[in-house]
Amino acid sequence: MLWNIIVLIVIGAVAGFIARAVIPGKQDMSIVATIVLGVIGSFVGNLLGSLISGNGFELAPAGWIGSIIGAIVVLGVYVAVSGRKSVRR
Secondary structure (H helix, E strand, O other): OHHHHHHHHHHHHHHHHHHHHHOOOOOOOOHHHHHHHHHHHHHHHHHHHHHHHOOOOOOOOOOHHHHHHHHHHHHHHHHHHHOOOOOOO
């Protein structure tokens, strides 16, 4: 059990850092937020993979590639929704 959590955190960190490198612009995120981004991306990657393959969705983390793709999708949506905030003078 503890080993699975450690692996999920490591995969989440790697996927989150890669997603932040791929999406243009500056994302002000802490390391913890980057790991959370990767973990959420892993679950989103699993959802996308199950939709493409036609299998039922299981609430489980995806593999490396699915986690990275999911993290890119989640970060892209986050950047699009949050938008750039203009500074009023």
